[in-house]
């Protein structure tokens with residue numbers, strides 16, 4: 001049982017907890033200051049077990065969804081709606097906010113792939129799950145849905161725009177789904193895992209392509225867009241990208257750069273002049289090789305961030321209720337907490353049609 | 366394998382649920398930054414939340430001028446990896462040495478973890494921790510291939526080793 005450390009803490013008994021693409025960066029050792037013995041997991045919901053004297057909005061027994069970012073709600077950044085960039089929650093780094101179970105570089109908090117979690121500033125981000133909402137949908141609102149939504153939002157999509165999403169993981173699939181809500185005219189998804197492409201084709205819906213069938217990504221996207229390039233490119237892959245032997249050698253094996261940035265490279269070079277590249281794929285802090293000269297020459301705007309989950313929740317509740325987004329359709333595997341190693345392996349190796357695995361600690365209740 | 370390139374896949378936006386409901390021509394690249402002109406001191410200061418009492422060692426980025434209000438208390442720095450982490454925090458987040466030392470500490474910490482387990486008489490169940498059960502269930506051919514490659518490589522290595530021995534004689 002975790003300890004209360006602050007009057008505004010709560011202790012939450014976890015009912016659902018996902019494994020995320022971000023966890024794979026930890027799992028593969030790409031995030032510095034990942035100490036042996038910390039619990040992973042930043043996407044969870046659960047029952048409030050105990051609240052500190054400073055917590056006003058929550059009470060024991062409430063079923064809450066807990067956004068992955070810890071936020072104070074009062075600092076310079078929280079006031080800007082940048083709840084993923086709070087300044088009062090991470091001593092180890094100023095460039096990252098506080099994230100549950102995401103190494104000491106994100107504040108050294110214990111994560112939600114556990115039975116109980118300490119939740120700081122419990123009445124800022126954690127949100128009551130409404131009666132009408134399935135907790136399976138709720139747990140997807142702690143990260144995946146808002147991240148996909150923000151990826152599309154940061155794309156500044158205008159009606160009729162062609163949007164290319166790199167990555168057909170849960171985040172990329174959600175970004176492609178949300179691109180339509182912003183009025184995209186065409187949505188294209190790129191990956192190399194066929195079952196994921198087929199899922200995206202149906203679910204988003206989107207035109208999908210296997211990058212292994214494509215000789216040159218920039219040429220291919222230009223051919224698709226009257227030789228101009230895409231209006232908006234979204235990087236929903238991050239540091240574990242496949243598709244470039246060189247980047248994989250330097251970034252993933254030798255760790256001379258912070259993983260492989262080939263998806264970002266493609267995004268920059270496939271966007272039109274004056275286009276927008278929206279990055280939600282996560283990279284390490286040491287730096288990557290990307291064609292920054294093209295960003296300048298083409299006048300590309302890059303927008304990126306950790307998702308500000310709390311800012312987006314009210315609108316996303318409406319979308320779930322209206323049936324515009326069906327989050328739980330992404331869940332392919334449900335398992336007990338003790339099966340977590342198999343969950344990681346299945347998600348990481350892309351086995352058995354895995355899109356999103358969810359753990360049910362405490363029997364899901 | 367099916368080809369996606371040759372398939373006709375165009376989607377008609379008019380048929381997509383929720384199309385355009387959040388379209389907003391004002392969604393420009395500076396959003397969501399609010400206008401701060403009306404805020405006192407442009408919101409550069411704020412009423413701080415009450416402060417968590419540190420009860421374990423917490424390393425602090427030198428880019429912070431003070432300890433943030435709350436922080437995680439998991440796994441304080443310990444042992445050799447901990448000493449390296451302490452040194453790493455003498456450099457800023459903008460300095461490569463900071464991150465390279467932390468990455469090195471992570472690797473050392475892994476060895477410390479396994480040694481710690483062994484010292485306590487716990488033998489880490491690596492196959493289970495690496496999800497071998499899932500691999501066996503859903504990727505038998507892959508697993509068998511990996512095992513075959515491993516066996517062939519070991520056989521080759523043994524062969525080369527024994528050859529070298531013979532040369533020496």
Ligand SMILES: NC(=O)c1ccc[n+]([C@@H]2O[C@H](COP(=O)([O-])OP(=O)(O)OC[C@H]3O[C@@H](n4cnc5c(N)ncnc54)[C@H](O)[C@@H]3O)[C@@H](O)[C@H]2O)c1
Pocket residue numbers: 020021022023024025143144147166167168169170171172190191192193196211236237238239240241242243262263279280281282283305306307
């Ligand atoms: N910004 C945020 O707040 C935030 C939140 C959640 C996740 N993320 C990040 O988003 C990324 C995706 O997360 P996920 O859960 O969907 O992960 P995932 O690992 O399931 O999906 C990544 C997908 O990218 C594909 N891929 C690999 N190389 C590619 C390439 N070169 N081009 C196109 N596709 C490629 C993989 O096959 C995989 O299907 C991760 O980097 C994750 O850390 C960011």
Ligand SMILES: [Zn+2]
Pocket residue numbers: 020021022023042043068143144
């Ligand atoms: Zn996540």
Ligand SMILES: [Zn+2]
Pocket residue numbers: 071072073074075076077078079085086087088
């Ligand atoms: Zn804050």
